[in-house]
Amino acid sequence: MSSFLQDLRFSLRQIRRSPGFMVTAVLTLALGVGANTAIFSLLDQALLRSLPVRAPEQLVVLSGIGKAWAGHSSDHGAGVEQSFSYPMYKDLRDKGTAVFDGLIATAPTSVGITRNKVSELVDGEIVSGNYLSVLGVKAAQGRLLTASDDTVPGGNPVAVLSYHYWQTHMGSDVHAVGETISINGAPFEITGVAAPGFQSAVWGQVPDVFVPMSMLDVVIPGKGKRLQDHTDRWMNIIGRLKPGDTTQHAQVALAPLWHALRAEELKALGTKSQRFVDEYLTRSQLLVAPGARGLSYSRESLAKPLYAVMGMAFLVLLIAAVNVASLLLVRSAARVREFSLRYALGANARRVVQQLLLEGVLIGIAGGVAGLLIAPLCLRVLVQRLSTDGPTAFSTTLDGRLLIFNFAIAVAVSILFSLAPAVQLLRPDIVNSLKQQTTTASGRTLSFRGLIVSLQVGLSVLLLVGSGLFVRTMQNLRHVDTGINTSHLITFHINPLLSGYAKEKVPALHQQILESMTALPGVQAVGATNDAELAETGHTGDVTIEGYTAPPDQDFPIEIPYVSANFFHTMQEPVLAGRSFSEDDDATHPMVGIVNESFAKHYFTNPAAAVGKRVVGGDSKKGEYMTIVGVTRDAKHANLRDAALPTLYSPLKQSKFAEQLYVYVRTATPTEQSFAMVRQAMKQIDPGLAVDELRTMEEQIDTTLGNERMIELLAISFGLLATMLAAVGLYGVLAYSMAQRTREIGIRIALGSSRLGVSRLVVVDVLRLAGIGVMVAIPCSVLLGRLLRSQLFGVSSADPLTLVGVILLIAVVAVIAAIVPARRASSVDPTTALRAE
Template sequence: MFSDLRQAYRSLIAAKGLAFVAILTLALGIGVTTATYTVIDAVLLRPLPYEAPDRLVYLWEQGKTFENVNAQSSLHDVTEWRRDARTLSHVSAYRYWLFNLAGAPQAEAVLGAHVTADAFATLGARPALGRRFVAGEDRPGAPRVAVLSDALWRRRFGADPHVVGRTFRMDGTTYAVVGVMPAGFDLPSTLPHNALLPSRALELWVASDVDPVKDSPDNIGWWAFGRLAPGATLEQASSELARLAVAQHRRNPAAAETIHVRGLRAHVVRPIRSALLLFATAVGLVLLVACANVAGLLLARGTSRGRELGVRVALGATGARLVRQLLAESLLLAGAGAAGGLALASLGVRWLVALAPNGLPRVAEAGMHRPALAFAALAAVVASVVAGLLPALHAARTAPAGAARSVGRGTTLGGAAQRARGVLVVAEVALSLVLLAGAGLLVRSYVTLAGEPLGFRPERLLTMFTLMPESRFPTDRARGQFLLRAAERIRALPGVEGVAITDAVPLSGLGGYATAWVEGEPQPKPEDLPTLWPHDVSADYHAVLGIPLVAGRAFSDRDTAGARRVVIVSASLARRLLPHGSLVGRRLGGLRAEPLTVVGVVGDVRANAIDEGPQPAAYLPVAQETDIAGSLLVRTRGAPLALERAARAAIASVDPEQPVMNVRTMDDYVAQALSTRRFSLFLTAVFAGSALLLAMVGLYGLLAYLVAQRAREIGVRVALGAQRVDVARLVLGGALRLAGTGALVGAPVALLGARLLRSQLYGVGPSDPITLVAVAATLVGTAALAALVPTRRASRVDPAITLRQE
């Protein structure tokens, strides 16, 4: 084997140009493939970083009160599952929370979670310092304790090794540190992909102080997970919890009808699993195109080596020996290509991680680790076999004839070899068409989605959020006064057109949900009640965002705490609640303890996600609400971020201990809402572009070789009267025939593959004729461009020189 490799090395050194092109081609194919595999491995394949992760499950309830919006549960029901389920050894829950962390150098908003005391035990997670929570610490009245992340421990506590036992102030309450988790630890990621928060990773955990017995079953704001009992299966747990749900629903008709159980890793990766698997398929096609390209190069070289191989056969070499020798050459090429591919993959992984959408779980863990190296090695072996086997077999079969031709002037590409290279080029073009069709559909989808009306004006809009802990603002009056004073200070700044207050910025991924019905109308069944998004807003909210008033009036200064409770609804909710007639003046039940009078109807807004369409919404005046959140929206005359420092200073002038977070433009939220589709489009475009480039390089190589080998024939044709345009038509026609054949072969496959993209499309069908025609035209035009140089060379063949050589 080593002698074969030495011989292969000497042979490739003698053909430096071909070897260089082949290595570059394989480096591109292997590099793109390895980079994509590395991301897929980190997100989909790698086990979750917990003890026995395959035994962990995710649980959520689905009942009549709400539609299954966020796959959450109530702490009340979690406690019942923990008590009654025999197939689960542990059941835990957590809820995200923004904490106001006081202290030097300044107050800071920190993303953390309230957890049940057994959460870390369920995951099998152990702290690097101190201990985890113990039973009883998650009960009302228990001492307040917290576990820190490694990042927060280093940033705010100076990596103090004696931090356990230290106290700190957060949300106006004193907490004691009981542990520090290892670097990289986090709870399973269940944040909405479009949620824009201080970070995606949790930075601390506090033991819950909610009494699960007294907590309402309707308070479904908890993310529940558990561990299968020894010997129990996922199917057994699903069956048991389904029976528990039936029993709970009989006792309480408002309880969940169904309890869902899914493997924890499957639940975490479910939103992006299908997209990543499609990318894996696409990148596999790119590698196939690269292999076909190299196979064509080796086939041409093998044919031109007829004399050399024929001599070796005459000296006693067998066909198997020649095949082994030529496969060794392709293995060396693939090995060198893999080395270059690893360099490309390293850059590609950094690119992909930087461009990954906000909600892609665990993507930050992607890196050139041992699995990536092993995959690159495997890809090199596969590429060497796929690219080298056909040329090796062909060369070995034709080698005996090579000796007989050794006295001739040269060799030409035989009919079988020429047909084989043509088939390879057709295959490359067909595969490129499949990828181009997918990329074209995603482009059309993205353009359509980006052009959808949002229902509000995002330009020149600055957003920010400030925490108001109950310990510092014990009453809604205190919170309202703080926000109103902060809004007044900001409104007085130069360059500000208006300021509004809300509990959830549109497209932020935050906010709650509720149901409602019209008093005096037949009340629908619980399962027929529309799910809507309630928002607490200031009187000028709709004017600042540019949401049009359709009917009735806007909020005014008269809508105070002591006045009649009022609400403004979106047009889609008005149509849903009262299809015939006006909703203005009618009263809605279900939103609050007392009915609310509808005073206005406003336009629909895509508040949750752009691709979900407008969400039915109800707007309530902050002056009449008891749980006031602190998001501020500032309409500016110029660049919004130019006012960031002044806006922060204005809020600090009201209360310097209130941290300000998520200071960003509304355009950022829009870009984030489109980030997942933009990421998909980027990847598919890279794959399609790589495949198209490789296919056209293969077509160019075939045409250039044919022109060089047929120079004598072309010279004779010209000498006998053929016009140069006829010669050009001959070469260009051959290129277009190959491209057209590839397009015809690839079109049915592209239509079939486009159906797999259905879930990724928006506003366009998988068989969109405009996309297919545009892709076919792009392919033919690129083929013509690839044929330009060989066609020009063929048309300039001098018959006198050619005949003189005869």
């Protein structure tokens, strides 16, 4: 302990004597540690952290596997296997008490809330009455939902607000509890407010209001039959196991019950083929998976981008560590005599290594503290980027786990970079080191420093290549041909049923909105659909073609949107054959449809051959055939990455269930002015009609590219940081190398070498060091690109443009780093240099 305290005091004095070195090393390390802490915070919240509920380790997520099914299914993004019918949930809840301490059901939805004559569409969660109590969520105000709120269908109009919504929309008003608000036009009493910190059992969901399942027909108008329909799978189930039970035991214990319940459902479906029976009953299985993190509709899509970004941040940290190691090597060169003297006076290798590691740990701790100041700033920027489309599940608060991670990684890295000078000073040449003359640096010493710099350059190349691939991907996505003209196009969404409109009044309202938008100044065209464009959504189904026999087991999903008469003109999608829809294509006229190129080529070889053919969506025995009157150009629908699906468009006026509406307005007026006019026109139609997602189509596309934009931002930031650190590292080693070679350079000049030749010598040295790093890193970067293939678009993992660009950038950085050392070397006075000896 005495020697440790002595070394500690000495280390603090050494650091105090070199403030410039200390500031540079700490800032370099802080950038790497802070970036890693911020990125790890996102990764921890999305992929690792348990739900903030009571005993989350007891939670499990249920999945029912089996290829055969009948009826309707909504997976919300979690996968159809995790979707269940409400009757199946009730049976599992009531008959699985030997396994579960509680079983809860949940499904996401949107609702229209009207309070104080102000209407808005918000995210909601329709849940079983025991949802909050089984999770162990406490009330911040009032009371939460109970099982008694989920008994009589339509008989319990109560709601619980999220803490965030209560804060931001009601100003934390304690009198809000007991107040009556309108949800989808029906009165609901606010019974309580959920505790702060809790959002949902579904990670990624940020609901503003929780409503019991008994109010399903109000929350999702027209869907009340789901509470009795065994063939409608639309909700997710989470259970709480009894204390001490395991997922394996629960799955085995539930197998007989699952088989019995499926057998009852199979009887209700009627006679089925033996293959269907085998798939539906014999091969079906109820899976019980750990649910401490909750289930998620978005975790899988976030996992790869977050791991990729975490890898980039870790590369930055390694580059920072190597850079600090390089700085320590340069600094240790001036201390060779000091440590040689200590060896000569009897010091052993252990004390020397202890001294150097202690100095490194002090730098690491200081870098960790500085990283804690940088991390929240980085985290706030990232969360803002991820929450451009509303509230996000990510928090900007660094908790205790992240503090531990921050300092653990800072100390670990500090020990790593402290080993470089420790190895160098472990066995110094005591005799020569104690001499007073300046000598040319040994080849071993310079080779070791050169190896460090080449490693730094190689890591920078890996990061720059990854950054370049992500930037190229984003460029390709931004310039992809969507099939529609997105410029001067704004869009908004309404759902009249969520504002209390009866179904029979919706078509007239749709027509009134389209006419009102068309009459606005500067508007060139107005179109509408029930299926939003480029919004990560889609309505697919099967079609039957008159006279066409589909191959056995053909799986060919068809997009089946409803659109207004002027839709294709508004989106500027050309009609290649036949005609577009007209205002006369309504319920009083024969059913008609328009297909896209992919549909026409698949079924009819070419667009012209499709016109006049008859088709029906779904089973021809249940639907009415429509005549294809036109063929339009393919257009991307759900997102920019996927190819256009075969599409069958139907007229909006011939729809029986197109309730929500996405309106598209092509206008020549400035965006803000157009937004104001749209809001005013909708207010004149009905002040209580909530207008949602009013934005330009460019903004709509940016929303769907949220993950890609985050990766691009970080890739550019990390790439620039890596380039800067590589330049600093190259400069540091060159500056030291030239200082050690002063006598050699003086001799060269004295023997007739030109100043240009000396400068060329420096540049060749730096290009050699950079070249070694590049040659090793390029093959590794190609392999890294292959691991990232799923995140790339329109670019290969060995993209020549990216590789050549990175090599040229490293060459430019190396030359820039060599400018100052080269000038100093070329200005050496040989007389002065030789006299020093």
